[in-house]
Amino acid sequence: xxxxxxxxxxxxxxxxxxxxxxxxxxxxxxxxxxxxxxxxxxxxxxxxxxxxxxxxxxxxxxxxxxxxxxxxxxxxxxxxxxxxxxxxxxxxxxxxxxxxxxxxxxxxxxxxxxxxxxxxxxxxxxxxxxxxxxxxxxxxxxxxxxxxxxxxxxxxxxxxxxxxxxxxxxxxxxxxxxxxxxxxxxxxxxxxxxxxxxxxxxxxxxxxxxxxxxxxxxxxxxxxxxxxxxxxxxxxxxxxxxxxxxxxxxxxxxxxxxxxxxxxxxxxx
Amino acid sequence: xxxxxxxxxxxxxxxxxxxxxxxxxxxxxxxxxxxxxxxxxxxxxxxxxxxxxxxxxxxxxxxxxxxxxxxxxxxxxxxxxxxxxxxxxxxxxxxxxxxxxxxxxxxxxxxxxxxxxxxxxxxxxxxxxxxxxxxxxxxxxxxxxxxxxxxxxxxxxxxxxxxxxxxxxxxxxxxxxxxxxxxxxxxxxxxxxxxxxxxxxxxxxxxxxxx
Numbered sequence: 001x002x003x004x005x006x007x008x009x010x011x012x013x014x015x016x017x018x019x020x021x022x023x024x025x026x027x028x029x030x031x032x033x034x035x036x037x038x039x040x041x042x043x044x045x046x047x048x049x050x051x052x053x054x055x056x057x058x059x060x061x062x063x064x065x066x067x068x069x070x071x072x073x074x075x076x077x078x079x080x081x082x083x084x085x086x087x088x089x090x091x092x093x094x095x096x097x098x099x100x101x102x103x104x105x106x107x108x109x110x111x112x113x114x115x116x117x118x119x120x121x122x123x124x125x126x127x128x129x130x131x132x133x134x135x136x137x138x139x140x141x142x143x144x145x146x147x148x149x150x151x152x153x154x155x156x157x158x159x160x161x162x163x164x165x166x167x168x169x170x171x172x173x174x175x176x177x178x179x180x181x182x183x184x185x186x187x188x189x190x191x192x193x194x195x196x197x198x199x200x201x202x203x204x205x206x207x208x209x210x211x212x213x214x215x216x217x218x219x220x221x222x223x224x225x226x227x228x229x230x231x232x233x234x235x236x237x238x239x240x241x242x243x244x245x246x247x248x249x250x251x252x253x254x255x256x257x258x259x260x261x262x263x264x265x266x267x268x269x
Numbered sequence: 270x271x272x273x274x275x276x277x278x279x280x281x282x283x284x285x286x287x288x289x290x291x292x293x294x295x296x297x298x299x300x301x302x303x304x305x306x307x308x309x310x311x312x313x314x315x316x317x318x319x320x321x322x323x324x325x326x327x328x329x330x331x332x333x334x335x336x337x338x339x340x341x342x343x344x345x346x347x348x349x350x351x352x353x354x355x356x357x358x359x360x361x362x363x364x365x366x367x368x369x370x371x372x373x374x375x376x377x378x379x380x381x382x383x384x385x386x387x388x389x390x391x392x393x394x395x396x397x398x399x400x401x402x403x404x405x406x407x408x409x410x411x412x413x414x415x416x417x418x419x420x421x422x423x424x425x426x427x428x429x430x431x432x433x434x435x436x437x438x439x440x441x442x443x444x445x446x447x448x449x450x451x452x453x454x455x456x457x458x459x460x461x462x463x464x465x466x467x468x469x470x471x472x473x474x475x476x477x478x479x480x
Contacts, residue, residue, distance in 0.1 A: 002441060003398045003418060040465065045398055071287050076420060076463050093281040098463060120281070121319035123394060123422040184394055184422070215392045238392060268398040268418045 003268040004232045005045035005239035006256050007078075007217060008246045010035060013052045015061050019244050029247040036069045039246065042253035044075065045268060048101070048187070048241060051081030052162075063095040070096025080128055080187075089116045093124060101187055103128035104160040107167055107174075110181055117182030126217075127183040130163050131156040131171035131204055132191040156204050163191045175208045175216075183214060187241065190220040197223025197244075205235030217241050225251060225259040232265050270296040272476070273310035275337065275352075277302060277327040279319045285349065288462035289314065292473040304336035312475065313340040315456075317351025321375065321425070322363035324351050334368070341370055341454055347475050348456030353449065354427055356456055362425050371449060373429035378442065391442045394424045401447055401459065402438045409455050409474045410436075417467045419459035421447070426458060453480040 010017045010032055017035050018026040029035065036047055047069070051062040059082055066079055079092045080101025089100045106113050106127050117125040134152040154172035159165060175186055188208050190201035200218045209216040218237035222228060222245055231240040245251050257267040272293065274286050282300045289298045299306055307313060315337060317324050328334055340346055341356070348356055357367045360375035367375070378393045398418040403410050426445040429435055437448025437457070447458040455475065461468035 001399070002395065002421075005397050070284065071291075074284075074288050074291070074463060074469055075465050076422075094283060096281075096283050096287065098281070098284060119319075121279075122424075123318065123396070124281070185396065213393055215394070215396050238397070 001266045003045070003266050004237075004260065005217075006043075006228065006253055006260070006267065007046045007048050007239055007241040008039045008044050008253060009048045009050060009219070009241050009243040011050045011052050011243065012062055012065060014058060015065060017247065018052070019247055027248075032065045033068050033072070035247070036073050039253055040073045040075055043257055043269065044253045045239070046076040046078060047073070048078040048080070050101075051079065053082065063091060066092065066095040066097055078126055078187075080126070084112075086112065086116050086119060089120060089125075093120060097124075099124045099126050099185070101126040101128045103130065106178065107158060107160050107169065110177065113178060113181040113183055117184065122182045122184035122214075125183055126185045126187050127175075127178040128187040128189065129171060129175060129178075129208075130159045130189045130191050131201075132159050132163070132166075133157075133201075133204075154207060156207075159191055163194070171204070172207060172211055175212050179212050179214050185215045185217065186212065187217045187219055188237075193221025194219075196221050199223065199227035200231045200235055200237075200240075202230060202235040205231060205237050209236040209238070215239065225256050228256055229260050229263040229265060232260065233263065270312070270476070271310045272296050272298045272312045272314065273307045273340075274298065274300045274314045274316060275302070275307060275333065276300045277324065277331050277333055279317060279324050279327055279351070281318065282316055284460075284462045285314060285316045288469060288472055289476070292469050293476045296476065302331050302333065304333060307333070307336040307340055310340070310344070312345045312347070313337075314347045314349065314475075315341075315352035315355070316349040317353075317355060319351065320362060321351055321354055321360045321367070322365045324355060325365050325367065328355070338368065338370070341368075344453060345475060345478050345480055346454045348454070349462070350423060350458060350460060353456035353458050354425060356449070356454070357427050357429070360425060370454065371427075371429055371434055371451070372431050373427060375425050375427050377425050394422055395441045396422045398464075399439050399441060399459075404435050404438060407436050407450055407455070408478050408480075409450070409471055411474050412470050413467050413474075419447075419457075419461065419464040419467060421459045423458060
């Protein structure tokens with residue numbers, strides 16, 4: 001049977017892995033190559049690198065990181081952050097990424113997803129969706145690029161720019177649209193839960209996962225091993241992504257998978 | 270030893286070449302679309318990503334079909350993913366003719382989101398780590414336990430019309446052929462270059478294989 005995947009996420013800036021709460025108060029978690037090797041040894045099913053470098057001149061750093069990791073770690077590598085053009089996708093794939101994650105640019109230009117998946121295959125295009133419960137959306141939302149006339153009928157709205165910008169786009173409609181445009185997978189992050197350690201937004205995860213035919217990775221809010229299991233069992237996710245519980249030595253990836261196996265979840269041990 | 274990784278412009282071959290370099294540090298691994306280099310290689314790897322119609326078109330646009338068929342006749346030859354699918358006669362994906370080295374067709378997982386029973390819906394693509402049941406002994410399975418997990422990512426699978434070539438099977442809603450072998454050819458639907466220790470072992474076995 002196909003195993004549910006456990007994916008450690010490495011936020012990388014200036015060649016270091018960092019982790020913060022809602023993109024502030026960043027803590028240094030170490031060298032990305034060392035961390036990637038450690039997670040590989042612990043049985044991680046894939047690794048996701050998010051380039052959170054703010055300035056474009058620092059972008060090449062992630063390419064070197066990926067090149068080094070890809071020469072030593074032989075599991076799938078996903079890279080996201082700052083992907084704006086098909087050329088960015090090409091450079092990341094050539095550096096050794098197996099999949100490229102597109103977030104803000106997909107909202108600004110959905111054709112980028114179609115073009116990139118048409119050229120390199122759906123299997124390497126992940127669309128990352130940052131979603132927030134509509135009733136908790138901040139006032140003064142940006143209405144420049146409202147896609148669906150501000151009607152967020154599913155109850156979750158898509159945010160871009162690292163969760164700072166509301167779009168008025170319904171998260172469920174968006175996930176379906178991205179599947180049509182050729183996304184091979186969806187990385188779904190709950191903005192409400194990200195960094196809280198309260199667990200995934202299970203309602204959101206289940207809604208999206210049950211409504212699309214492509215795999216969904218749950219993200220945002222993991223504070224313990226039970227959250228990972230619940231993401232699969234109650235959220236119906238195909239894979240679970242977490243960062244801080246692994247980075248600071250609380251749990252190993254293997255402990256996470258052993259816990260999930262004990263809960264009856266098929267994992268690769 | 271010279272190992273040619275056939276490059277016909279579809280997708281990223283760096284993962285494949287890096288993994289081969291890792292298991293065969295003294296081999297010369299060449300990612301190439303040059304028929305002459307393919308002809309001179311001791312071993313040939315035929316990978317593939319994306320859609321089969323595009324892959325076949327690009328193979329022919331580079332006039333690589335004769336070099337591929339030559340290599341598949343006489344030298345250790347490893348097909349990966351679409352590189353397995355293209356060895357068959359026909360694919361449902363875009364109703365494409367393949368190279369016809371193996372009898373059978375390539376079909377899509379019945380979907381969308383067909384019922385997969387206990388674990389709920391069947392997502393397509395089939396993406397992630399699944400078990401490979403070995404069908405009979407083969408030098409490329411050496412040192413790899415039966416039902417070991419390998420990394421898959423695909424929406425189509427081969428359905429050989431000859432049972433004899435089936436050397437590995439995987440369950441995903443149905444039981445499908447994930448590895449085929451005949452003489453000097455071995456081909457897999459999964460990605461050994463992304464399947465950690467089991468995948469590296471399979472590549473190492475390919476490097477030392479003398480069919």
